[in-house]
Amino acid sequence: MSAPAVTSEGQGIATRLLRSAAKRSYDPDVDIDWDAPLVEGAHWMPEHRVSLYGTPLWERLTAEQRIELGKHEACSVASVGLWFETLLMQRLLKDFYAGDPTTERSQCALTEVADECRHSQMFARLVARAGVEPYGAVPAVHQLGKLFSVINWGPAAYASILVAEEVLDRLQREQANDESIQPLMRQVNRIHIVEEARHVAFARDEVTRGLAALSRTELAYQRFICALTSYFVVRSLINPKVYAAVGIDPAEGRRAALANPHHREMIRFGGEKILAFLDEAGMIAGPGRALWTKSFLLER
Ligand SMILES: [Fe+2]
Numbered sequence: 379m380s381a382p383a384v385t386s387e388g389q390g391i392a393t394r395l396l397r398s399a400a401k402r403s404y405d406p407d408v409d410i411d412w413d414a415p416l417v418e419g420a421h422w423m424p425e426h427r428v429s430l431y432g433t434p435l436w437e438r439l440t441a442e443q444r445i446e447l448g449k450h451e452a453c454s455v456a457s458v459g460l461w462f463e464t465l466l467m468q469r470l471l472k473d474f475y476a477g478d479p480t481t482e483r484s485q486c487a488l489t490e491v492a493d494e495c496r497h498s499q500m501f502a503r504l505v506a507r508a509g510v511e512p513y514g515a516v517p518a519v520h521q522l523g524k525l526f527s528v529i530n531w532g533p534a535a536y537a538s539i540l541v542a543e544e545v546l547d548r549l550q551r552e553q554a555n556d557e558s559i560q561p562l563m564r565q566v567n568r569i570h571i572v573e574e575a576r577h578v579a580f581a582r583d584e585v586t587r588g589l590a591a592l593s594r595t596e597l598a599y600q601r602f603i604c605a606l607t608s609y610f611v612v613r614s615l616i617n618p619k620v621y622a623a624v625g626i627d628p629a630e631g632r633r634a635a636l637a638n639p640h641h642r643e644m645i646r647f648g649g650e651k652i653l654a655f656l657d658e659a660g661m662i663a664g665p666g667r668a669l670w671t672k673s674f675l676l677e678r
């Protein structure tokens with residue numbers, strides 16, 4: 379597929395984003411005090427966002443176990459975040475490889491790779507500091523990830539990137555403003571929020587431009603592959619192994635979470651803004667629609 383033409387508006391977005399990157403970028407090595415002691419008894423995510431919140435399994439947990447489960451879930455989300463950032467970097471590098479490296483759009487793509495490199499280091503370091511296993515996606519999905527930049531390109535790639543980025547962003551904004559959350563977690567979130575705003579603007583433009591250039595067959599393929607990728611991303615956020623950290627059987631915890639209205643609401647809340655955008659852009663249609671609802675991003 380040939381790359382859709384860049385409009386002057388698209389070029390304007392690239393110029394603006396490059397300026398923003400030059401002015402507001404963080405280095406987690408110096409902008410985070412990794413040696414600061416962790417705050418005893420602080421939460422790692424708001425309780426109502428923990429996947430088992432409100433279930434009979436939750437009722438059986440002590441206050442300490444609830445915090446512990448929240449910590450493992452927050453770290454699962456961070457490690458899945460860096461997994462998907464790695465896949466996104468592959469896509470961006472392929473686009474850079476295929477294009478004219480001197481254009482501002484290409485420079486933008488490369489700047490985003492630089493941002494994501496720092497984010498992935500930051501998330502990995504957060505997980506290590508929390509003393510939690512870097513769960514990532516379950517092994518089968520981790521393997522499937524190798525296909526991401528092969529079967530995903532153009533609007534489908536950028537739309538599924540948007541789903542991952544915006545779901546994370548919405549939850550991080552909530553945590554950044556919550557004083558009961560571990561300060562280290564809040565600082566990581568603040569840095570990510572600022573830099574992701576640029577990525578979201580870039581990806582939205584890629585989706586809009588890309589969709590306008592598709593044939594009907596390409597559009598059907600792109601819609602489905604985007605729904606499929608988004609489904610796997612969202613389902614991967616909480617690795618079932620987290621439940622073992624508080625003595626719950628992973629399969630039982632997983633079943634309870636997927637049936638939990640609070641957990642479903644968390645996913646829907648995370649995807650609310652981006653689904654509205656993708657729906658308006660014409661991305662949510664066809665056989666993939668069932669996957670959007672199965673992922674809980676879209677209400678029935
Ligand atoms: Fe990121």
Ligand SMILES: [Fe+2]
Nearest residue numbers: 494543574577
């Ligand atoms: Fe990003």
